[in-house]
Amino acid sequence: VSPSAIAVRAAGPADAARIAELHDRFKDYLRSLGDDTDFKFDARVYLRDGFGEHPAFGGLVAECDGVVAGYLLHHPAYDVDRAMRQLFVADLFVEERFRGRGVGRALMDGAAEVCSRMGGGEVLWTVFAPNRLAHDFYRGLGAEYLADLQLMRLAVRPRPA
């Protein structure tokens, strides 16, 4: 597949089943690396949280000859100190048989385009430490580590409006 045969477009409700299928493979891959997260994302969650009045994330899919080869989910972020809108990439996966053909790069380029269009100046994401493949891919794109920042979290009980 030449790069010109890769078409990146916004993900819609009709992509739910395929994105859930790809996410399942991603989950298996992360588990094989030792990720013991209680994975809960599926097609129902994609439709519930990705659409409606207040979507929690947006998405892109990359098609090769009409087949969805990979997807990327994203949501806005903001850096107060630098007064900069950012785009956070929450998920990126390319099906094994489509890898090494520029699909991942095309999806990251698509995320940069979404970011730029919302006035943002930076795309960021987290990488599971043992996921060497992803580290190599991102370094190849020219991304840098935020060595002076540590990601933290505090559990909260959801109380939907």
Ligand SMILES: CC(C)(COP(=O)(O)OP(=O)(O)OC[C@H]1O[C@@H](n2cnc3c(N)ncnc32)[C@H](O)[C@@H]1OP(=O)(O)O)[C@@H](O)C(=O)NCCC(=O)NCCS
């Ligand atoms: C990481 C991933 C998205 C890359 O997708 P891909 O479609 O194979 O990547 P591309 O073909 O667009 O590669 C883009 C560049 O990265 C390089 N690259 C891709 N995989 C690489 C690897 N494992 N090691 C080194 N370089 C790599 C390619 O050589 C290419 O460089 P070039 O454009 O200079 O030729 C894909 O391997 C994947 O889905 N992995 C499993 C899920 C995952 O880890 N996602 C990221 C979670 S944070």
